[in-house]
Amino acid sequence: MYQFKLEKQLNDFLQKEKNKRKKIGFVPTMGALHRGHISLIEKARAECDVVVCSIFVNPTQFNDPKDLEKYPRPIEQDIEMLLKADCTVLYLPDAEEIYPKGKPFLKKYDLGYYDKVLEAASRPGHFQGVANVVYRLLKKVKPEILYLGRKDFQQIQVIRKMIEIENISTQIDVCEIIREASGLAMSSRNVRLSESAWDNSALIFKTLFFLKENRNEFNSVKALRDEGIKRLGKISDSNIEYLEVCELETLQPIEIFIEKKHSIILVAIVVEGVRLIDNIILS
Ligand code: PAF
Numbered sequence: 001m002y003q004f005k006l007e008k009q010l011n012d013f014l015q016k017e018k019n020k021r022k023k024i025g026f027v028p029t030m031g032a033l034h035r036g037h038i039s040l041i042e043k044a045r046a047e048c049d050v051v052v053c054s055i056f057v058n059p060t061q062f063n064d065p066k067d068l069e070k071y072p073r074p075i076e077q078d079i080e081m082l083l084k085a086d087c088t089v090l091y092l093p094d095a096e097e098i099y100p101k102g103k104p105f106l107k108k109y110d111l112g113y114y115d116k117v118l119e120a121a122s123r124p125g126h127f128q129g130v131a132n133v134v135y136r137l138l139k140k141v142k143p144e145i146l147y148l149g150r151k152d153f154q155q156i157q158v159i160r161k162m163i164e165i166e167n168i169s170t171q172i173d174v175c176e177i178i179r180e181a182s183g184l185a186m187s188s189r190n191v192r193l194s195e196s197a198w199d200n201s202a203l204i205f206k207t208l209f210f211l212k213e214n215r216n217e218f219n220s221v222k223a224l225r226d227e228g229i230k231r232l233g234k235i236s237d238s239n240i241e242y243l244e245v246c247e248l249e250t251l252q253p254i255e256i257f258i259e260k261k262h263s264i265i266l267v268a269i270v271v272e273g274v275r276l277i278d279n280i281i282l283s
Pocket of ligand 1: 028029030056058130133134155
């Protein structure tokens with residue numbers, strides 16, 4: 001696996017591959033890789049000639065400096081996992097390379113509703129940071145396909161919007177959520193959970209699954225939400241930030257289920273100080 005810290009090294013390598021008409025797949029990450037990330041690398045491996053993974057803990061998407069500081073950075077372990085997954089290139093830029101002019105020069109994207117609700121409401125500025133960093137990475141890697149995990153569903157909509165605004169030709173491949181045996185969605189933050197919180201957090205997916213399976217039993221979306229909140233409330237030392245049922249594409253909250261319209265239940269909950277998100281699509 002090639003490891004590049006500098007854009008020039010990355011460019012020189014990728015240009016040669018592009019001249020040979022090789023297809024480039026890209027998996028952007030902030031490191032602390034788990035099986036969810038590796039499933040993206042494997043999908044890219046199966047579909048593309050060259051797989052680029054970036055590891056960059058993007059400071060502009062953290063609105064809590066403590067969260068940024070506490071973000072795990074096990075780089076040696078990450079490299080080993082990428083080697084095993086047969087990743088072609090690891091791009092490891094530093095902040096000056098991504099933000100040469102510093103933070104005040106971030107572009108302000110009009111992300112509309114996506115930048116106001118759910119994650120955006122809890123984490124002001126977060127999606128502007130995501131849109132900026134992914135734009136800068138895409139400009140450097142210029143992949144045919146960008147692989148993203150569905151756990152961060154709102155992030156995918158934001159990146160789709162940014163790609164549309166910037167008129168970039170990269171396609172997004174949305175990949176399934178990879179879960180622990182208990183159902184807990186894999187996340188780099190899970191390592192910060194105690195053993196009991198880890199076990200209790202299995203209730204997040206169990207609740208989502210229950211709501212999906214039984215949605216016809218509820219008289220209203222409100223009744224379904226209330227049941228979900230009641231069930232999640234059983235997780236000790238936790239605080240539910242939101243549990244919303246939204247229209248799949250727009251993320252507008254829905255009041256009633258409309259046949260043939262896809263919707264999604266999205267949840268964010270803080271367990272023992274660790275913020276976890278998950279979602280399930282209702283089709
Ligand atoms: O999902 C992530 O890990 C990050 O938000 C991303 C897409 C790598 C941008 O920093």
